[in-house]
Amino acid sequence: MRILVITEHDGTTLRPASLSCLGFAQQAARPSSGEVAWLVLGQGIADVAAAAAQYAPVIAIDAAGLEHELAESYARAIAEVVKSGRFDLVAAASSTFAKDIFPRAAALHGGAMASDVVRHEWADGRLLFDCPRFAGAVTATIALHGSPQFVTVRASAYPAAVPLSQAATVEPMELPPATFARRARYEGLRSKQTARPDVAEARVVVSGGRAFKSAEDFERYVGGLADVLGAATGSSRALVDAGIAPNELQVGQTGKIVAPDLYLALGISGAVQHLAGMKNSKKIAAVNSDPDAPIFEVADFGFVGDVYAVTPELIKRLEQNGAGATG
Amino acid sequence: MKILVPTKRVPDTDQKIVASADGLRVETDHIPHVINPFDAIAVEEAVRISERLRDVEVVAVGIGGPEYEQPLRTALAMGAARGIIVQCAKPLDPWNVSRLLKAIVERETPDLVLMGKQAVDDDANQTGQFLAALLDWPQATFASRLEFIGNELRVDRETDHGIETLTLTLPALVTTDLRLNEPRYASMAGIMKARKKPLETIAAGELGVPLEPRVEVIRYRSGDTRRAGERLASLDEFAALIAQAAGIGG
Ligand SMILES: Cc1cc2nc3c(=O)[nH]c(=O)nc-3n(C[C@H](O)[C@H](O)[C@H](O)COP(=O)(O)OP(=O)(O)OC[C@H]3O[C@@H](n4cnc5c(N)ncnc54)[C@H](O)[C@@H]3O)c2cc1C
Ligand SMILES: Nc1ncnc2c1ncn2[C@@H]1O[C@H](COP(=O)(O)O)[C@@H](O)[C@H]1O
Numbered sequence: 001m002r003i004l005v006i007t008e009h010d011g012t013t014l015r016p017a018s019l020s021c022l023g024f025a026q027q028a029a030r031p032s033s034g035e036v037a038w039l040v041l042g043q044g045i046a047d048v049a050a051a052a053a054q055y056a057p058v059i060a061i062d063a064a065g066l067e068h069e070l071a072e073s074y075a076r077a078i079a080e081v082v083k084s085g086r087f088d089l090v091a092a093a094s095s096t097f098a099k100d101i102f103p104r105a106a107a108l109h110g111g112a113m114a115s116d117v118v119r120h121e122w123a124d125g126r127l128l129f130d131c132p133r134f135a136g137a138v139t140a141t142i143a144l145h146g147s148p149q150f151v152t153v154r155a156s157a158y159p160a161a162v163p164l165s166q167a168a169t170v171e172p173m174e175l176p177p178a179t180f181a182r183r184a185r186y187e188g189l190r191s192k193q194t195a196r197p198d199v200a201e202a203r204v205v206v207s208g209g210r211a212f213k214s215a216e217d218f219e220r221y222v223g224g225l226a227d228v229l230g231a232a233t234g235s236s237r238a239l240v241d242a243g244i245a246p247n248e249l250q251v252g253q254t255g256k257i258v259a260p261d262l263y264l265a266l267g268i269s270g271a272v273q274h275l276a277g278m279k280n281s282k283k284i285a286a287v288n289s290d291p292d293a294p295i296f297e298v299a300d301f302g303f304v305g306d307v308y309a310v311t312p313e314l315i316k317r318l319e320q321n322g323a324g325a326t327g
Numbered sequence: 328m329k330i331l332v333p334t335k336r337v338p339d340t341d342q343k344i345v346a347s348a349d350g351l352r353v354e355t356d357h358i359p360h361v362i363n364p365f366d367a368i369a370v371e372e373a374v375r376i377s378e379r380l381r382d383v384e385v386v387a388v389g390i391g392g393p394e395y396e397q398p399l400r401t402a403l404a405m406g407a408a409r410g411i412i413v414q415c416a417k418p419l420d421p422w423n424v425s426r427l428l429k430a431i432v433e434r435e436t437p438d439l440v441l442m443g444k445q446a447v448d449d450d451a452n453q454t455g456q457f458l459a460a461l462l463d464w465p466q467a468t469f470a471s472r473l474e475f476i477g478n479e480l481r482v483d484r485e486t487d488h489g490i491e492t493l494t495l496t497l498p499a500l501v502t503t504d505l506r507l508n509e510p511r512y513a514s515m516a517g518i519m520k521a522r523k524k525p526l527e528t529i530a531a532g533e534l535g536v537p538l539e540p541r542v543e544v545i546r547y548r549s550g551d552t553r554r555a556g557e558r559l560a561s562l563d564e565f566a567a568l569i570a571q572a573a574g575i576g577g
Binding site: 070071072075095096097099100101102103104105106107108110111112113114115116123128131132133134135136137138139140141142143144145146182183184185186187188189190191192200203204229230231237240241246247248253254256261262264271272273279282283284285291296297298299300301302303304305310313314317318321 | 338340341343344345346353421422425444445447448449450451452453454455456457458459460461464465466467468469471481484485486487488489490491492493494495496499504505506539540541542543544545546547548549550553555556557558559562563565566567568569570572573574575
């Protein structure tokens with residue numbers, strides 16, 4: 001089996017989720033002594049390709065037409081590489097990048113695709129995939145018919161690949177100009193700059209819900225507690241809808257799926273759609289004024305109280321705790 | 328201008344959903360079904376465009392059994408002009424839905440296909456992108472704002488790294504995210520009017536699209552439920568547990 005993993009990067013570094021996806025590919029390839037390669041796409045990607053080669057052989061397509069991550073050109077480029085390299089399985093970490101581009105590439109090869117794979121197994125010579133459905137209430141084990149097969153993989157479900165003892169090769173590849181034609185034009189990206197870790201990658205996440213009444217409060221309480229813990233901030237949909245938290249912080253079925261060591265939910269009720277995004281965290285802690293809030297049904301430890309009163313107290317105690325740390 | 332809005336009928340996922348004991352099905356029969364929330368947002372946006380601009384026809388299309396009359400009447404009550412049911416015997420995977428939708432697009436020749444980013448039953452998030460590829464149309468997924476500028480469509484998209492803006496030439500395909508709008512409730516007058524609006528049924532077989540199954544479900548199982556842990560009375564203890572789980576301090 002030949003497996004191609006599409007890297008996601010920011011122009012200079014690989015996203016950690018891609019390394020987990022490579023981890024998946026290496027596991028999936030092992031029983032059939034298969035081969036795994038990376039595909040790095042973009043413009044000016046020499047550094048990323050070199051970084052990726054620390055883990056597996058790289059096919060690199062460096063082209064002006066790939067300056068922005070637009071689905072039309074990216075999907076065609078992926079489809080071309082899959083065809084010329086005769087890959088059987090194509091994988092990428094689940095993210096808005098992959099969700100946009102991957103199905104489009106899969107459709108150019110017959111549409112055998114699984115989304116958000118959390119586990120795989122070999123059975124009777126077939127690779128089966130576990131995919132969450134109904135916001136994670138049900139998991140379906142599926143087989144795909146057709147080849148090549150495309151899968152997006154939930155990064156938190158797989159350990160990151162480890163570097164090779166010696167860097168692998170980077171093979172540059174050229175594609176015909178028609179690959180890059182498109183009728184969508186990139187205009188720009190507006191993002192909130194933050195010094196905090198990315199919510200999808202952080203070891204600790206502090207999330208706020210409707211309890212918080214303003215962006216200032218969110219920053220002061222949720223942000224304040226996150227900073228003493230070296231954590232990322234996250235949010236329920238309620239606060240994103242209200243414009244109190246930026247959309248890239250939303251955790252849940254339709255936001256980011258996270259599985260940190262600790263997820264701390266402040267003033268979040270625990271709707272199924274929110275739980276879908278965080279219930280695989282190693283530990284869950286919750287503060288809520290309502291003792292019957294559903295979040296307590298999944299929390300390893302809970303505290304009933306007003307977040308406006310409890311959060312500053314937690315910050316105070318954890319600051320003392322952190323100061324007393326030896327390592 | 329014509330806007331085509333694919334709409335899926337899904338179980339209300341606020342209800343508790345479990346796999347059957349034999350793992351062969353998901354128990355949804357007893358659960359009320361609704362228009363997929365993201366598709367309701369697509370209908371709402373299309374209707375708003377038709378209220379803002381002149382000569383806009385909104386056509387809703389569903390692929391499934393006769394029970395699709397319900398979500399399509401809802402779309403009509405919200406303001407769509409007509410509906411199409413592409414009738415097929417059993418639920419189809421995203422690949423086959425997108426191929427049937429392509430055939431409908433070829434018949435209807437819309438300028439814009441506006442649809443949900445994901446169906447909340449299979450959570451696939453594939454059909455729109457498949458369809459855009461099959462049509463070779465530009466796409467903008469996860470839209471939170473739409474604006475027509477001349478013959479072009481400017482779209483804000485929600486990505487993991489912020490709001491991205493794209494401009495698409497028409498015809499184009501857009502999938503909706505939650506913050507695009509808040510769908511209206513159909514008014515009584517809307518519901519009355521919807522009863523008289525045209526709702527056409529086409530047998531899937533008539534579209535000349537042989538089915539190509541891609542997804543075979545081997546089994547379903549209910550998600551792992553977590554057990555509730557401790558409720559702490561002491562803030563000191565609570566803080567200590569947090570510190571421990573976060574790996575800071577003593
Ligand atoms: C299709 C669809 C997709 C969705 N996707 C997502 C998603 O990805 N992510 C997501 O989060 N939601 C999602 N939702 C929304 C979800 O259903 C809930 O509406 C949302 O999660 C609620 O957010 P919340 O818990 O912050 O607010 P609420 O449900 O209003 O809960 C607020 C909580 O704060 C508590 N509280 C209030 N004041 C205080 C105080 N001073 N101190 C302590 N506690 C206090 C209350 O007791 C309550 O439990 C989706 C919904 C749909 C229909
Ligand atoms: N049976 C169907 N009938 C009409 N539209 C559908 C159907 N299945 C999926 N769709 C559309 O495709 C979108 C994405 O679905 P999915 O790829 O299954 O997550 C939905 O929001 C609908 O707009």
